[in-house]
Amino acid sequence: MIAQENMEEFTNTVLRVLGANKNPYGLELRAFPVYLNVYGFHPTGAELEGRLEYLAMKGMVFEPPKTMGSTRAWKITDAGRLYLDEHNL
């Protein structure tokens, strides 16, 4: 569980993880925990999905179109990268 006072830091960390992915593939939900653990976060699936949807609403992440039955995945947008740069994250 992520405490409310850590939510902003958690959101920034989700974005940082996506920002660290320079590969052409999106990050699926199942891949996040191993990276978020490095930063000390152990969110539930619902918390993580909630933050991703929040970031998508803000235009900082997007879901690439699914191909051949692939599962949901996320990538960072230019606006997301700009946010990381502007905040030196």
Place this chain on the structure above:
Amino acid sequence: METPPRPQAVIQNLPKEKQDAIWEYRFGKPRHTQLQTVKWLRDDGITTSSGALSYWERSYVVERKMDDNKVATDQMITRGKAEGWIKTAEEEQAIAQCFFNRLAAQEMDAKAWFLMQSVNVEKEKLALARQKLDQSRQELELKLKQYEDRVAEQKRKIETAVASSKSKGGLTPETLAQIEEAAKLL
């Protein structure tokens, strides 16, 4: 006016080769503490702090994990194409994404498995300790019971000796010796 970069971003903005060198200095052989690394960087003209170094270390670990998984994914795609089981760009994209994410998920599963094993080992240790404690408690209760029986027996002997002495009109030296002997054993 341009905002100066936050301290944690200083190392992150360095060229990749320099970041690799910092990692090698920090975790290679011999390892160096954060303070030593901060000093080493300062001598090289890079001003940072232990906190900023920790922040960068985490980012570096994440990027390295992703790079490693990308290398493994690329190798798998190359093999798939060579063996003919990846034919189209769409197949390549779908399989690569699946494999890339699976590698990360597997690593997490391995961590969870290890954690579960550790928990099981601790549980077994606890059960063993509890078993030993129960055993000690039973032994203690048995010893206590034996002691209480002995006390009761000695009391009975003393009472018998006193009653006998009363009937004989006083304590004889033999009776006194018997009482003292019984009292010693209490």
